[in-house]
Amino acid sequence: MTGESFKESFVEADGFRIRYVETGNGHPLICLHGGGGLRLAPAHDLLARDYRVIAFEMPGFGASPENRRSTSTEDLARSMNAAVSALRVERYSLMGTSFGSKVALWMAIQGPEPVDAVVLISPAAIRAQEGPVPTRVSPEEGARLLYAHPERQPKAPPPPPELVAKHAALTSRLLGPPRDAPFEARLRQLPHSVLALFGTADKVTPPEGAHLFREIIPNCHIMLVYDAAHAIDADRPEAVASIVGDFLARKDQFLVRNTSDLLHR
Amino acid sequence: MMHMKASLFCNPQYMASAPQDVWPLSGKYFDADVAVRSLQTTLAQFRLADEFGFDWATVAEHHYSPFSLSPNPMVLAGAVCQVVHRAKIAVLGPTIPILNPVRVAEELAMIDVMSGGRLVAGLMRGTANEYVTYNINPAESRDRFAEAVQLIRHCWTQPEPFGWAGQYYEYRTISIWPRPVQQPHPPIFMSAASPESGEFAARNRLGVGFAFTTVPHAKKAVAHYRACARATGWDPGADQVIYRALFHLADTDEQAFSDMATLPPRVSLTDQNKAVSEAARKSGYYGADVVGQTQRNSRRELGDRIELGQVIVGSPETALKQVRRIHGELGAGIIDFVVGVQLGERTMRSIELLGSKVLPRMRDL
Numbered sequence: 155m156t157g158e159s160f161k162e163s164f165v166e167a168d169g170f171r172i173r174y175v176e177t178g179n180g181h182p183l184i185c186l187h188g189g190g191g192l193r194l195a196p197a198h199d200l201l202a203r204d205y206r207v208i209a210f211e212m213p214g215f216g217a218s219p220e221n222r223r224s225t226s227t228e229d230l231a232r233s234m235n236a237a238v239s240a241l242r243v244e245r246y247s248l249m250g251t252s253f254g255s256k257v258a259l260w261m262a263i264q265g266p267e268p269v270d271a272v273v274l275i276s277p278a279a280i281r282a283q284e285g286p287v288p289t290r291v292s293p294e295e296g297a298r299l300l301y302a303h304p305e306r307q308p309k310a311p312p313p314p315p316e317l318v319a320k321h322a323a324l325t326s327r328l329l330g331p332p333r334d335a336p337f338e339a340r341l342r343q344l345p346h347s348v349l350a351l352f353g354t355a356d357k358v359t360p361p362e363g364a365h366l367f368r369e370i371i372p373n374c375h376i377m378l379v380y381d382a383a384h385a386i387d388a389d390r391p392e393a394v395a396s397i398v399g400d401f402l403a404r405k406d407q408f409l410v411r412n413t414s415d416l417l418h419r
Numbered sequence: 420m421m422h423m424k425a426s427l428f429c430n431p432q433y434m435a436s437a438p439q440d441v442w443p444l445s446g447k448y449f450d451a452d453v454a455v456r457s458l459q460t461t462l463a464q465f466r467l468a469d470e471f472g473f474d475w476a477t478v479a480e481h482h483y484s485p486f487s488l489s490p491n492p493m494v495l496a497g498a499v500c501q502v503v504h505r506a507k508i509a510v511l512g513p514t515i516p517i518l519n520p521v522r523v524a525e526e527l528a529m530i531d532v533m534s535g536g537r538l539v540a541g542l543m544r545g546t547a548n549e550y551v552t553y554n555i556n557p558a559e560s561r562d563r564f565a566e567a568v569q570l571i572r573h574c575w576t577q578p579e580p581f582g583w584a585g586q587y588y589e590y591r592t593i594s595i596w597p598r599p600v601q602q603p604h605p606p607i608f609m610s611a612a613s614p615e616s617g618e619f620a621a622r623n624r625l626g627v628g629f630a631f632t633t634v635p636h637a638k639k640a641v642a643h644y645r646a647c648a649r650a651t652g653w654d655p656g657a658d659q660v661i662y663r664a665l666f667h668l669a670d671t672d673e674q675a676f677s678d679m680a681t682l683p684p685r686v687s688l689t690d691q692n693k694a695v696s697e698a699a700r701k702s703g704y705y706g707a708d709v710v711g712q713t714q715r716n717s718r719r720e721l722g723d724r725i726e727l728g729q730v731i732v733g734s735p736e737t738a739l740k741q742v743r744r745i746h747g748e749l750g751a752g753i754i755d756f757v758v759g760v761q762l763g764e765r766t767m768r769s770i771e772l773l774g775s776k777v778l779p780r781m782r783d784l
Contacts, residue, residue, distance in 0.1 A: 351584070354569055365579035375592070377582040378573060380566055393584040409591045 156308070157194030159202065160209070167237035169223070170213040174237075178202030181270070181402065182246035184238055185209040186254030186261075188276070188384075189325035190289055190300075191216050191317070197387035200395030205247075205402065210237060212257065214324045216317075227253075227328050228337070231260030238268075247402050249273040252359065252384065253325045255350075256337070263340045271405055273398050274350040276384050280341075280370060281332035282363035288384065289322040300385040302355040307388060341370050347405040348374040349398065353382030353389065373406065422782040423746060426475035426509055426755040427468035427770065428663065431461040431495065433485030434761050439683050442548055442691035443483035457488055457761075461495075464758060464770055466502040471774025475509040475539060477663075477755050482552040484688055490552075493526040500533045508534045511608065511628060511661070511755070512541025515571070516563035517553045521593055523567070524574030528599045536600035541608045541628060542568055544616075547699030548689040558702040561615065563587045568609070568623065575604040608661060611644050612636070615706045621647030621655075628661035628755070631687070634728030634748050636711065637662060641749055657752030662745055665724075666731040667759035668738050668772040675733045675769075676721075682760045684718050730759065735776035742777065746784050754781075 160175035175194070183205040187193060192211040201207055213233060214221025224230040234257060238246065247270045250258025255277030262269045288296040293312035297304040330337065348371050352361040364376045377397055382389035401408045434457040437448040465476050478495045481487035489495045496510050508530055513523050523542075531538035544564050550557040566585050573581065573593075580594035599605050611617040611627035617640055620627045627644050629637040641660055648655050667682075669675035689696050699705075705712040724730040728748075731741045742754060756773060758766060 354573075361573070361577075364581060365577060368579035368581075375582060376577075376579065377584050377591075378577075380569065380583065380585040380588075390584070393586075397582075397584050411591070 156196050156199060159199065160194060160207075165237050165240045167240045168233040170221075170233055170237075171218070172213060172233075172237045173211040173216065173218065174208055174241075175211075176206065176208040178204070178206045180205045182206045182208060182243045183402065184243070184246050184248050184258075186212065186234065186248065186250040186257045187215070188252030188254055189278075189287065189321055189329075190313075191321050193385075195385065195387035196391035197394040197398070200391055201399060204399055208241070208243070208246075210234060212254070215321060220320065221324060224328060227256040227330060228260045228264075230328060231257050231264055235261050235265050244268060245270055247271045247273065249275065249398070250277065250279075251275040251387070252278045253329055255279040256329065259341060259344070260337075262344060262346055266345055269346055271402055272344075272346050272348045273401065274348065274367070275386055275394070276353060276356055276359045277350055277367065278329065278359050280334075280338065280363070280366045281359065282366060284332055285358045285360065287322070287326075288358060289318050289325070298383075299358055300383055300388070302353065302381050302383040302389045338370050342372065344371055344373075346373065347401075349377065349401045349408075350374055351377050351379050351386055351394065351397070353384060353386045354378050354380050355383045356386070358384040375401070375406075375409075423784040424474040424658070424753045425773075425778050425781055426477045426661070426753060427465065427473045427506075427773075428477035428479070428511075428755050428757040429461045429464040429468070430479065430486075430757055431458050431488040432761055433457050433488055434460060437485040439486065440686050440691050442688050442695070443551075444485060448485070454488060458495075460761065462498060462502050464767070465499050467767060467770050468774065469503040469506050471771065472778060473506050473774060475507045475753070475755070476503045477509040477511050477757075479511055479541075480514050480543070480545065480549070481688065482549055484691075486688060493530065496530045496538075497533060500530060500537075507537045507539050509539040509755070510541055511539070511630075511663075512543040514545030514549045515542050515567040516544055516560045517549055517555045518567075520567035520570045520588060521574055521590060521595070524571045525595045527571075527605065528575065528595055528597050531599040531601055531605050532597045536605075538599070538601065538605040539608065540605045541610075542571065542625075543610055546687065546689050547702075547704045548692060548695050550699070550704075551695055556702065557699050557704040559587065560704055561706070565619065568607070568625075572604060572607075575599050608659075612640055613706045613708055613712055614640075614643055617644040618647045620644055621653075622651055624648075624651075624653060626655070626659040626661070628663065629751075630663035630755070631729070634662075634745055637728075637751075638748050641751070657750055660749065660751040661753040661755050662728075662749055662751040663755035663757060664729060664731050664745070665759040666738065666756045666769070666773060667766075668731075668733065668735060668769045668777070669765065670734060670768075670772070672733045672737050675737075678760060678762055678765055678769075679721060679730070679732045681762070682721075686718060731756070732759070735772050738773065739777050739780055742781060743784060746781075
C-alpha cells in the first residue's frame, strides 16, 4: 500500500508541533505538500528506494490545530526551515507540490546553503492566471482535477468536508496573488538548480504557464509529464520518480542521457 | 460561403514496370534513371498544378515500394516549396508513431518557414505495413500517436525550452528552431477512418482526412466525427474535412476510361504481405471496427470504385458530376485529387483539364 513504509514522528519548531513521516536512506529529500494536505503518492515510495524521504504536514493541515499565526508562505517557510534544523538534517533537497512549491522556494531563498536542489511538482508558486482549485469543488470534480485517470486510483472515502474547508481557507489566506512581485524578485536571484514538473492534462497549474518558471528562475528545467493531471506523482509515479531521481543525482547534467541503448553485444 | 478547395496529390510512383503486389520489394527492380525521371515528373506536375490554381499540393509517406518514392515526405515537401509558390504545402503526412516526434515538429516547422507559412500538417498513423519499416509494434500505434500529437503541439507552442516525460518518448530539453510561421501552430489534420480516430480528432479539435476509402464509409465516419465534436462543444466546418480520391481526366469519357484501364488493380501495401497483414490484424492495429477498416480498401473493379467514390474518371463534365456527388454526400470542403495513372503527356493533360475545367466550377459548390 502507498506510504506503508513511512514512520510517523513529530518535531517541535517555531512554537508548532509538526507531524512528519519518513522512510528510506540516502540523501535527504524534504517534501512540502499541496493545498489538500499531506498525501503520499506511489512516487514517494519509489523515491524512497534511493533517498531519505521526509514528508512534513505543515502547521494547520491535517489533524493539527488551526494555524492562525502564519501570515504568508514566506512566514510558513521560516517555521518549516526551523523544523528541518530541529531534525538536524545537514544537506538536503526540497520537493514542493502545488501550494507547497511556494513554501519550498521560500525555504531555499531564506536558507540557501544546505539546499542541494529544488524540485517543484505542479507548482502554484507562479500562476499565469487563477485556475480551478481541487479543494473548492465537489469531490468528483476535485478527483477529475487531480487525476487524469481517477478510475485507476485506489478507492478511498472523500476527506471530511470540514477538513477540506480548513485546508482551503488556510491555503487561500497564505498563497498570495498569481504573480507575486517581491517573491519573483527574490526568485530571480535563486542560486539552485530547479526542476519543475507539469502534467499535460493539468487544469489547476496548466503546462501553458510552465514557461514563467523558466523566465523567472535563473536555472530552472521544465519537464512536461504526459497524461498526468495535477497529482502527477499519482498519475505517473514511475516517470516522476525516474526523472526526479536522476535530477537529484546529477542536477543540470541530467540533461545528458547516461543509460545505454545497446541491444546485444 | 466558403468555396470548395482542391488539392493535387502527385504521388511519385516509380514510372516503369515493377511488381505492384510485393511488399517489401527487392532493390533488384530499381533503375536509378527511372527514379530520377519519376521524381522530376512529380515536381513538374506540382508546378503545373500551381499554375492552374490548385489550393493545396499534397505529399505523403510510404516505404519500401515502387508505389511511392517518398519515404520521407518532408524531403519532397522541401522541393515542392521551390516549385509551388501559391498553393499550400499539405504534408499528409508523416507516419508519426514510427518517427521521432521532435524531428517531425522541426521538419514541419522548416517547411512552414520555407513556404512562408503555407504548411498544412497531416499527422498520420500510416498503414500497418509501415510499422515493420522501423520495427515499431503496431499494437502501440494509437497510444504512440496520441502522445506524439501532444508533444508536437508543445514543440510548436512552448515558448521556453522544456522536457518531456512521456509513456513512449522522453526528452530532457526541447527548443525547436526554426519555429512555425503560422501561429499558434499550422493547421493539423489526421485520418479519421476508424471510430477511435474520429473521437480523438474531435476531442483534440483537429481536422480530418479520408484516404483510399469509400464515400459510404467516409460518410459514416464524418457523421461520427461531427457528433463527437458537438459533444465536446465545437462544430467543424467543411474546411476541416478532406476526402482523397484517385482521378484521371481526358477530353472524352472513352479516352479517360481506356487510359484508366491500364491501372493495375490496387492491392494495399499491407495486403501485399500476408504475414504482415495477419500479424497487424492480430495486433489490434485496426481498433474495434476490424471488418470496416480492412474491407474499405479491398480490391474492386473500376466501375465499382467509381460508384463508391474511390476514383474520379471521365471527361471534365463527368468528373464534375462525381465531385458534386462526393461533396453533397460528405460535406467535405477539400478534395485531395491523387494522380491516378502516370501516362506522360496524357497525365499532364488530365491535370490541365481538372485545373481548367473542373476546378473553377468547384468554387461554387
